[in-house]
Amino acid sequence: MSSDFISTPLQFLKGVGPRKAADLKRAGLVTVEDLLYRLPFRYEDRSRMQPIASLRPGQKAAVLGEVTSANLAVTRRRGFKIFHAVVSDASGAIRCTWMNQPYLADVLKPHLQIVVFGDVKLDSSGLHFLNAEFEVVSDDLLRLHMGRIVPFYERAGTVTPNMQRKLVRTALDLLPQDIADPLPAVVRERQQLVPRREAIEHTHFPPNEASVDSLNRFRTPAQRRLIFEEFFLFQVGHAWRRHAASAELKPHVVVVDDRVRASAAKILPFKLTPGQRTSVKEIVDDLRRPQPMHRLLQGDVGAGKTIVALLAAIVAMENGLQVAFMAPTEILAGQHYGTIARLLSQSRFRVDLLTGSTPELRKHTLSAHIERGSTNLIVGTHALVQEKVKFHKLGLVVIDEQHRFGVAQRASLRAKGLRPDVLLMTATPIPRTLALTDYSELDVSQIPDLPPGRKPIRTWVKPESRRDEVYQLIRDQLDAGRQAYVIYPLVEESEKIDLKSATAMADHLQVEVFPAYRVALLHGRMKQEAKDRVMHAFAAGQIHILVSTTVVEVGMDVPNASIMVVEHAERFGLSQLHQLRGRVGRGQWDSHCVLLYQAPWTDDARERLKAIAATTDGFAIAERDLELRGPGDFFGTRQSGLPRLRTGDLVRDRDVMEVAHGEARGLVEGGGLTPELQEFVEHRWEKQFGLIEVG
Numbered sequence: 046m047s048s049d050f051i052s053t054p055l056q057f058l059k060g061v062g063p064r065k066a067a068d069l070k071r072a073g074l075v076t077v078e079d080l081l082y083r084l085p086f087r088y089e090d091r092s093r094m095q096p097i098a099s100l101r102p103g104q105k106a107a108v109l110g111e112v113t114s115a116n117l118a119v120t121r122r123r124g125f126k127i128f129h130a131v132v133s134d135a136s137g138a139i140r141c142t143w144m145n146q147p148y149l150a151d152v153l154k155p156h157l158q159i160v161v162f163g164d165v166k167l168d169s170s171g172l173h174f175l176n177a178e179f180e181v182v183s184d185d186l187l188r189l190h191m192g193r194i195v196p197f198y199e200r201a202g203t204v205t206p207n208m209q210r211k212l213v214r215t216a217l218d219l220l221p222q223d224i225a226d227p228l229p230a231v232v233r234e235r236q237q238l239v240p241r242r243e244a245i246e247h248t249h250f251p252p253n254e255a256s257v258d259s260l261n262r263f264r265t266p267a268q269r270r271l272i273f274e275e276f277f278l279f280q281v282g283h284a285w286r287r288h289a290a291s292a293e294l295k296p297h298v299v300v301v302d303d304r305v306r307a308s309a310a311k312i313l314p315f316k317l318t319p320g321q322r323t324s325v326k327e328i329v330d331d332l333r334r335p336q337p338m339h340r341l342l343q344g345d346v347g348a349g350k351t352i353v354a355l356l357a358a359i360v361a362m363e364n365g366l367q368v369a370f371m372a373p374t375e376i377l378a379g380q381h382y383g384t385i386a387r388l389l390s391q392s393r394f395r396v397d398l399l400t401g402s403t404p405e406l407r408k409h410t411l412s413a414h415i416e417r418g419s420t421n422l423i424v425g426t427h428a429l430v431q432e433k434v435k436f437h438k439l440g441l442v443v444i445d446e447q448h449r450f451g452v453a454q455r456a457s458l459r460a461k462g463l464r465p466d467v468l469l470m471t472a473t474p475i476p477r478t479l480a481l482t483d484y485s486e487l488d489v490s491q492i493p494d495l496p497p498g499r500k501p502i503r504t505w506v507k508p509e510s511r512r513d514e515v516y517q518l519i520r521d522q523l524d525a526g527r528q529a530y531v532i533y534p535l536v537e538e539s540e541k542i543d544l545k546s547a548t549a550m551a552d553h554l555q556v557e558v559f560p561a562y563r564v565a566l567l568h569g570r571m572k573q574e575a576k577d578r579v580m581h582a583f584a585a586g587q588i589h590i591l592v593s594t595t596v597v598e599v600g601m602d603v604p605n606a607s608i609m610v611v612e613h614a615e616r617f618g619l620s621q622l623h624q625l626r627g628r629v630g631r632g633q634w635d636s637h638c639v640l641l642y643q644a645p646w647t648d649d650a651r652e653r654l655k656a657i658a659a660t661t662d663g664f665a666i667a668e669r670d671l672e673l674r675g676p677g678d679f680f681g682t683r684q685s686g687l688p689r690l691r692t693g694d695l696v697r698d699r700d701v702m703e704v705a706h707g708e709a710r711g712l713v714e715g716g717g718l719t720p721e722l723q724e725f726v727e728h729r730w731e732k733q734f735g736l737i738e739v740g
């Protein structure tokens with residue numbers, strides 16, 4: 046066999062005919078490598094079969110014996126069937142019982158040799174196995190399936206776990222000792238990695254002294270090595286593209302001198318927090334570099350990202366460049382416009398707002414201003430750069446509350462011949478592991494601290510039956526001069542129903558509960574002007590209770606609002622609840638967030654509400670959310686920048702990703718990319734990780 050045996054199609058393996066090859070292919074297994082990198086998902090220690098006579102209640106055990114009797118009993122409960130078998134070895138016999146699996150009568154016939162694996166239970170008639178796992182043992186399987194630590198594979202279509210176990214053994218027996226290793230020797234040594242060949246062998250067929258516990262946690266050196274390999278290859282692709290992008294140059298130069306600094310200092314309404322100061326410095330350093338900035342600014346809700354972006358904007362504008370400031374919703378764009386226009390009112394810079402609902406005529410006028418360069422800073426929704434707007438000299442794009450600056454936006458900028466600095470801002474803390482996958486090519490700045498004087502938010506989880514107390518809590522706040530949010534979920538499938546209940550609730554609160562206060566409704570289906578009117582009235586304190594769907598989730602800033610009630614809190618995701626809660630606690634008062642849930646709640650919902658009540662640390666919440674939901678759901682439908690992985694798990698193996706990221710960047714930036722890796726990155730990376738081109 047040549048050294049590229051590993052890329053041989055599986056159909057050339059002994060025992061794989063055309064039909065089996067087709068089955069394997071359907072399960073995504075085409076080459077020997079595909080097979081070898083489809084790792085066992087769990088392991089069982091069958092290295093020691095226990096004599097039946099030595100079994101003790103409560104232990105987990107494997108026994109090998111002969112089926113000496115078997116019968117299927119039908120219970121009085123209609124249709125409920127119990128299959129009994131007795132398994133005997135030289136030392137004794139034990140009962141085995143399986144509930145509601147009548148087909149076992151055809152499988153476990155007397156005289157068969159079987160391995161039974163499971164918990165040993167004790168009942169009034171003695172020891173037995175209940176619903177234990179079992180395998181019928183034939184001679185040629187003996188070597189693989191018992192008397193050792195046995196790997197278990199997820200069933201893949203018609204490819205059974207046993208079949209895979211056998212195939213893997215066949216392939217391993219043919220796999221040359223000196224297979225090529227994609228990992229550079231320096232990395233292998235530094236990380237003390239097991240050789241590739243050994244890692245593959247020991248991941249599938251661990252030596253008997255391996256710890257089954259470590260194996261099941263994917264912590265053995267062999268498993269870690271294969272996971273590292275995958276993560277490293279993934280990170281090398283990112284590092285390489287990041288490196289390649291740094292060859293691009295901006296069409297403009299930015300200088301920061303005393304005049305620029307003075308101009309920025311003049312608009313500053315408060316003292317920056319240390320986190321803000323560091324972020325500003327990192328961003329401004331980027332602006333001065335010849336390569337376009339591609340930076341993510343992370344800071345929890347209320348951390349004060351807007352001012353950081355605005356300071357960057359001043360630097361750009363002082364250098365004669367235009368700035369586009371984009372928000373995900375018109376409400377937010379309007380709010381940013383208000384804030385920025387106010388802060389820049391004493392400056393010589395002109396700020397405009399352009400959104401989907403800007404009247405046509407006004408749009409034309411604005412477009413002319415932007416094209417001529419008389420508008421210095423334009424605030425809009427994310428569609429801004431995609432619209433037909435032509436910029437005079439676009440230098441900086443700020444994108445608020447969006448996780449990623451998509452392929453489409455980037456392409457449309459390039460199409461306009463633009464290569465601006467890009468600053469993304471997000472308040473959804475991105476767990477480090479995901480930051481290392483989806484955002485691996487970005488630089489990241491963090492604002493870990495909140496501005497001084499913020500009062501902690503008290504979070505209450507209450508059942509529907511305590512609604513009256515909740516109303517009292519709202520009333521206390523309103524009587525003290527504060528304002529309240531009442532949030533309704535808006536799930537797409539039941540949008541109409543939810544809208545109805547939100548509307549009904551607004552009426553109910555107004556007429557029956559809080560007749561002395563003003564209640565208003567805000568939802569996504571309202572006309573823009575109507576939304577604006579409500580928002581402004583709430584911000585101005587003319588509305589006391591805002592009943593809203595989740596449109597307020599991002600960015601709204603009304604410091605006088607000190608209480609939020611989330612209806613049907615059990616329906617919200619963890620990060621979403623965190624975002625919502627961030628709408629209160631923005632002023633100098635103690636704030637409350639009440640999560641009202643409707644019983645019965647699921648275990649998941651209970652976990653979520655418990656987690657959100659336990660902490661206000663956005664990063665802790667994001668990590669927990671990632672654990673509860675898994676990486677795919679974490680971003681919901683908003684993103685799809687996650688790699689297709691075959692050995693590693695983004696949550697379980699996050700520490701490995703961290704190390705792989707560092708090694709890959711170090712290698713690429715240090716010019717150490719081997720020709721093999723170069724070839725991989727250019728021609729096979731995309732296919733292996735199944736990503737759409739990021740940025």
Ligand code: ADP
Pocket residue numbers: 315316317318321344345346347348349350351352472496497600602631
């Ligand atoms: P976010 O990071 O959620 O976008 P904002 O930029 O909206 O936060 O800021 C939240 C509030 O905190 C605003 O009212 C802002 O004026 C205020 N703020 C921001 N930074 C500071 C600071 N360093 N000192 C005092 N208040 C600040």
Ligand code: MG
Pocket residue numbers: 350351445600
């Ligand atoms: Mg914000």
